[in-house]
Amino acid sequence: MASLQTPYPAPARVPDDDAPRHTSARERIAARGGRVTRTRLAVLEMLQHGTHPLSHDEIAEALASAGIAHDRVTLYRALDWLVEQGLARRIAGGERAWRFEGVRDAGHRHAHFHCDRCGQVVCLEGLQPAPATALPSGFQVERADLVLHGQCAACGRRDEELRP
Amino acid sequence: MASLQTPYPAPARVPDDDAPRHTSARERIAARGGRVTRTRLAVLEMLQHGTHPLSHDEIAEALASAGIAHDRVTLYRALDWLVEQGLARRIAGGERAWRFEGVRDAGHRHAHFHCDRCGQVVCLEGLQPAPATALPSGFQVERADLVLHGQCAACGRRDEELRP
């Protein structure tokens, strides 16, 4: 009977990198043996400094307005690579599209809040799933995704203004 | 400061129906004022008796092999309607596609396990997110989705057989 210690176990596959906050995007990419290209660089920097998970679309838009030439497919592939290397994480939002956030501390995980009104996703530091109870025999958990759904503060305020 | 009692609060919008297990699919559909059509009937029965959440595709296939004529769009709409009426729930799996499960007890919610090998999703009775800690001010939670990812028992066994 496999019992589950915590839904947020140690990370599986991140190499020999503790990703201290001051490591530059350029160094982190090179450290994985990947080529440092303008797309990867810009995307990783964007994710590292972002305060909430970004969708492919949002990233593409930001790249465009930063004057960085890019192709839809290239961006998909860059994101895939970053996730594969443990430099970014993929979050299933409420919609079909994935969202991505930078990974600073490889061991650190947190829940997310998805606003069903505006679609915004925010990270919830300090909120984690419970130490889980038993799982059916033979099941092995690698990670847990906890997504809270509801209405964010901004949408709540907008609501109040409309009918106070 | 809004504080969060539990990530699985009481259900929001399900009408005056406690959906006891012995209520037939036909009755449950009619009780909501919907027309009892072969598609809705077959889908709801499938979801009610299913042991794990089904994808649109799986449902379509099952309908087809049961000889029930159906259109892709009709199935989407039937599922939408069932969810809207609180007779089914929509679960975001790891993939892009939604999965659906029947709602027996409206108040009852549970977590899900997604096998990253075979893609199967199973329901985890008795596993719920922790009583959550505080949320940023102004945030209102309506529901929480907890999805554990890893390897299911079947895939684990298959693995052992290959290299014991």
Add this chain to the structure above:
DNA sequence: GGGCTTGATGCAACATTGTAGCATTAGGCT
């Protein structure tokens, strides 16, 4: 610094999942 190798890119074409509009069918009420 210049050339080479191969990983990364850009493009075009395709796949999957889901929606919208609209004419037609059939559920269920009288």
Add this chain to the structure above:
DNA sequence: AGCCTAATGCTACAATGTTGCATCAAGCCC
């Protein structure tokens, strides 16, 4: 049995993601 309209079935389209392949450029070697 007939009527009204909710559901259906088509077609067309939108959004998101993937594959194949020719071309480019990162970074290694000299």
